Amino acid sequence: MVVRNFWSRPRGSAADHMTLRRHNLAVVLEHLRAVDAASRARVAAETGLNKATISSLVAELIDRGLVREAEAERGRLGRPGQLVRLDGGLVCGLGAEINVDYIALMALAVNGDVLADTRLPLDAEALGPAAVLDALGVLVAGALRSLAKLGAQVVGLTIAVPGLVQVEPGVVAVAPNLHWHGVAVVDEIRERLGAVDFPVRVDNEANLAAIASYTEVLAGAHPSARDVVLLTGAVGVGGGVVSDGRLLRGGHGFGGEVGHIPIGPADRTCGCGRLGCWEAVVGLGSLLAASTAADDKVRDPALDVVARLDELSARARAGDPRVLAALEEVGVWLGRGAAVLVNILNPDVLILGGYFAHLARWLTPAVDRELALHVIAPDAGGCAVAVSGLGFAAAVRGGAQTSLEAVFEDPTLVVVADAAQTTIGGKA
Amino acid sequence: MVVRNFWSRPRGSAADHMTLRRHNLAVVLEHLRAVDAASRARVAAETGLNKATISSLVAELIDRGLVREAEAERGRLGRPGQLVRLDGGLVCGLGAEINVDYIALMALAVNGDVLADTRLPLDAEALGPAAVLDALGVLVAGALRSLAKLGAQVVGLTIAVPGLVQVEPGVVAVAPNLHWHGVAVVDEIRERLGAVDFPVRVDNEANLAAIASYTEVLAGAHPSARDVVLLTGAVGVGGGVVSDGRLLRGGHGFGGEVGHIPIGPADRTCGCGRLGCWEAVVGLGSLLAASTAADDKVRDPALDVVARLDELSARARAGDPRVLAALEEVGVWLGRGAAVLVNILNPDVLILGGYFAHLARWLTPAVDRELALHVIAPDAGGCAVAVSGLGFAAAVRGGAQTSLEAVFEDPTLVVVADAAQTTIGGKA
Numbered sequence: 001m002v003v004r005n006f007w008s009r010p011r012g013s014a015a016d017h018m019t020l021r022r023h024n025l026a027v028v029l030e031h032l033r034a035v036d037a038a039s040r041a042r043v044a045a046e047t048g049l050n051k052a053t054i055s056s057l058v059a060e061l062i063d064r065g066l067v068r069e070a071e072a073e074r075g076r077l078g079r080p081g082q083l084v085r086l087d088g089g090l091v092c093g094l095g096a097e098i099n100v101d102y103i104a105l106m107a108l109a110v111n112g113d114v115l116a117d118t119r120l121p122l123d124a125e126a127l128g129p130a131a132v133l134d135a136l137g138v139l140v141a142g143a144l145r146s147l148a149k150l151g152a153q154v155v156g157l158t159i160a161v162p163g164l165v166q167v168e169p170g171v172v173a174v175a176p177n178l179h180w181h182g183v184a185v186v187d188e189i190r191e192r193l194g195a196v197d198f199p200v201r202v203d204n205e206a207n208l209a210a211i212a213s214y215t216e217v218l219a220g221a222h223p224s225a226r227d228v229v230l231l232t233g234a235v236g237v238g239g240g241v242v243s244d245g246r247l248l249r250g251g252h253g254f255g256g257e258v259g260h261i262p263i264g265p266a267d268r269t270c271g272c273g274r275l276g277c278w279e280a281v282v283g284l285g286s287l288l289a290a291s292t293a294a295d296d297k298v299r300d301p302a303l304d305v306v307a308r309l310d311e312l313s314a315r316a317r318a319g320d321p322r323v324l325a326a327l328e329e330v331g332v333w334l335g336r337g338a339a340v341l342v343n344i345l346n347p348d349v350l351i352l353g354g355y356f357a358h359l360a361r362w363l364t365p366a367v368d369r370e371l372a373l374h375v376i377a378p379d380a381g382g383c384a385v386a387v388s389g390l391g392f393a394a395a396v397r398g399g400a401q402t403s404l405e406a407v408f409e410d411p412t413l414v415v416v417a418d419a420a421q422t423t424i425g426g427k428a
Numbered sequence: 429m430v431v432r433n434f435w436s437r438p439r440g441s442a443a444d445h446m447t448l449r450r451h452n453l454a455v456v457l458e459h460l461r462a463v464d465a466a467s468r469a470r471v472a473a474e475t476g477l478n479k480a481t482i483s484s485l486v487a488e489l490i491d492r493g494l495v496r497e498a499e500a501e502r503g504r505l506g507r508p509g510q511l512v513r514l515d516g517g518l519v520c521g522l523g524a525e526i527n528v529d530y531i532a533l534m535a536l537a538v539n540g541d542v543l544a545d546t547r548l549p550l551d552a553e554a555l556g557p558a559a560v561l562d563a564l565g566v567l568v569a570g571a572l573r574s575l576a577k578l579g580a581q582v583v584g585l586t587i588a589v590p591g592l593v594q595v596e597p598g599v600v601a602v603a604p605n606l607h608w609h610g611v612a613v614v615d616e617i618r619e620r621l622g623a624v625d626f627p628v629r630v631d632n633e634a635n636l637a638a639i640a641s642y643t644e645v646l647a648g649a650h651p652s653a654r655d656v657v658l659l660t661g662a663v664g665v666g667g668g669v670v671s672d673g674r675l676l677r678g679g680h681g682f683g684g685e686v687g688h689i690p691i692g693p694a695d696r697t698c699g700c701g702r703l704g705c706w707e708a709v710v711g712l713g714s715l716l717a718a719s720t721a722a723d724d725k726v727r728d729p730a731l732d733v734v735a736r737l738d739e740l741s742a743r744a745r746a747g748d749p750r751v752l753a754a755l756e757e758v759g760v761w762l763g764r765g766a767a768v769l770v771n772i773l774n775p776d777v778l779i780l781g782g783y784f785a786h787l788a789r790w791l792t793p794a795v796d797r798e799l800a801l802h803v804i805a806p807d808a809g810g811c812a813v814a815v816s817g818l819g820f821a822a823a824v825r826g827g828a829q830t831s832l833e834a835v836f837e838d839p840t841l842v843v844v845a846d847a848a849q850t851t852i853g854g855k856a
Contacts, residue, residue: 241772243678248773250655250774251774252809253774254804257771258771261691340690344684345676348679376604376700
């Protein structure tokens with residue numbers, strides 16, 4: 001593992017003792033995230049810091065609840081060393097999401113524990129921005145109270161929205177499927193939460209979902225992937241691109257807008273008002289319209305999206321010809337649009353998320369076929385198709401992960417736990 | 429300027445004196461490339477190396493012909509310092525190109541001088557790979573003889589091909605418009621050149637053109653651009669993408685394949701055999717078919733492409749209605765396809781190259797209009813449209829630039845010039 005190079009900063013900006021200490025705490029914490037568990041001696045050897053410093057840094061990280069003592073080291077010659085590993089079970093990042101037919105929230109701890117995970121169905125378009133933001137404010141405030149009772153510290157909130165987001169002022173410029181224009185989400189939520197001592201951010205839903213899904217494939221079947229494309233099926237199609245290991249945002253943060261590639265039939269009107277957009281044939285609305293009658297309960301947006309998809313899956317398994325034909329058609333269009341992206345971006349992995357993942361069993365055969373036909377490079381350019389297991393929680397998980405990064409940048413953000421909280425912290 | 433961090437290498441691999449010296453030579457050379465000219469004292473202050481070391485390093489770089497003494501420093505208090513600046517007028521990289529209707533070569537010196545620039549029209553498809561590689565071998569061998577007479581040292585050759593390239597073994601996997609499949613370009617050219625002491629590489633034409641064009645826009649109207657898309661108009665459309673300052677290659681090096689986005693009319697057959705590909709409506713063949721009669725001399729591939737485009741420009745300026753209508757149609761399709769890329773990649777700058785640049789005056793109004801209509805983000809996502817001034821030399825220039833990078837990695841590749849060559853070197 002390459003240690004971040006503290007000393008390469010410009011000579012003008014002399015580092016004081018606190019800055020150096022903070023940097024070294026971050027180096028040790030980041031190292032433990034990468035290696036899972038290690039002895040103090042190994043951390044010293046691999047970071048280049050001396051053993052006495054490591055002992056002091058690890059002690060501070062334990063005090064802050066970010067690291068804990070673990071089992072003794074096995075499988076090495078000599079005296080077994082005591083291992084330390086990442087903890088942080090009471091330090092969490094929040095991810096929230098505003099989507100067309102639900103709002104959601106996740107609290108994710110540094111050690112990977114999920115401390116809260118909620119999704120509420122609502123009709124965002126009918127309610128309008130103010131009421132949706134009210135509902136999200138109530139959801140977040142409730143989670144903050146529960147987390148406080150647990151003794152958990154929140155280090156940040158990142159809100160996912162399916163649209164074009166200006167991360168810096170924290171504004172949703174355009175969210176076509178929500179019919180939002182210029183909504184100052186960060187200010188609005190801050191107002192509803194009152195004084196909170198952590199940063200609040202807003203970002204594109206598909207970008208945040210891509211961060212979580214990329215983490216997922218790295219931990220799973222594709223540990224060396226550097227280029228991935230995530231396609232999230234919902235009312236629209238969200239696109240998130242990781243290029244050479246980094247999220248592709250583009251020059252102004254508007255990258256990954258894939259839903260409106262004009263490859264669909266020219267008679268289909270999209271939510272954006274244009275004709276022939278890709279998402280007008282692969283969005284959930286199109287699938288529901290083709291597979292169900294107008295009064296079918298599956299179309300009811302007040303029902304949770306997972307319940308509706310479970311019902312569609314049941315009908316497909318039972319051989320409902322209308323559902324199977326609609327899934328085949330969506331699969332073909334999904335593959336054709338995906339081929340455009342694979343030709344341009346040549347990902348190692350194309351990840352299907354959202355409703356595409358839920359119904360992947362019926363979609364992937366057509367996707368594979370269309371990729372083989374329409375990708376110019378041999379063997380679909382080496383692109384594998386993977387199905388995300390994160391469900392509709394990918395964006396809130398990616399948001400929570402993003403919020404947590406602050407701790408890895410500066411572990412001193414986490415206040416030293418008092419005795420009572422340390423007990424709740426569940427140390428070994 | 430951040431100096432590359434030599435000392436962060438793993439502790440196991442101790443650096444010997446020569447490695448250190450080589451690294452420091454590279455640091456000084458890279459610094460002079462970035463700042464243009466500087467006194468030894470300033471180089472010392474900005475690289476963190478001591479003045480005695482800098483004097484010795486600069487002396488060696490002067491001996492190698494890579495740096496020269498320049499005018500005295502102005503505009504500072506105190507004794508004026510003698511400046512040194514990048515030279516390398518006799519150290520050059522070669523870029524070559526194999527395209528559908530020409531082959532080309534450029535020799536570019538470290539100081540930016542063009543020492544050779546040739547383009548030969550030929551019909552690559554009719555000739556087949558062996559004869560085209562023979563012709564390129566003759567072109568390169570001739571240039572090597574001329575450069576040797578000048579006393580110039582060649583440090584590398586990079587060959588551009590419009591197709592899917594496996595850079596590592598040096599093989600063109602597929603080049604649809606050349607009808608090449610699995611051609612081992614590097615081995616074939618090495619065989620034809622006999623023993624040469626520099627590396628030979630092959631890369632995608634649009635990737636290399638993007639490197640040169642990105643350098644061009646950084647030096648011009650968009651010095652802070654980090655995300656650009658280059659569209660090169662030729663028989664097909666080449667796409668080169670720079671994302672966050674780096675060439676987007678994708679997982680297997682096949683990224684940037686933009687020509688076959690299926691947005692064109694379904695009745696137009698592409699060179700790849702598919703229907704409705706973008707390049708089937710914006711490629712040069714489509715423009716010529718729509719704007720000229722079947723026996724028009726402008727269609728003759730034996731004529732140099734620039735002469736043919738000059739003739740089309742003259743007709744457009746004279747108001748030829750058939751040419752103007754064809755240009756308008758190509759402009760509309762160019763804008764529609766560009767909008768797909770701008771939505772996905774959100775570039776700061778969309779650069780038009782190849783024949784699109786040559787005829788930009790008649791194409792850009794329609795491109796601007798279509799971008800405004802079809803890009804989802806407001807104001808085309810902040811994307812400016814720029815016209816490359818590199819003409820059909822963008823890919824050979826990018827190839828030559830790529831070849832030259834070896835010198836900035838290791839300046840000791842350049843042999844110390846003998847007395848006679850030093851004179852030719854044109855030092856001040």
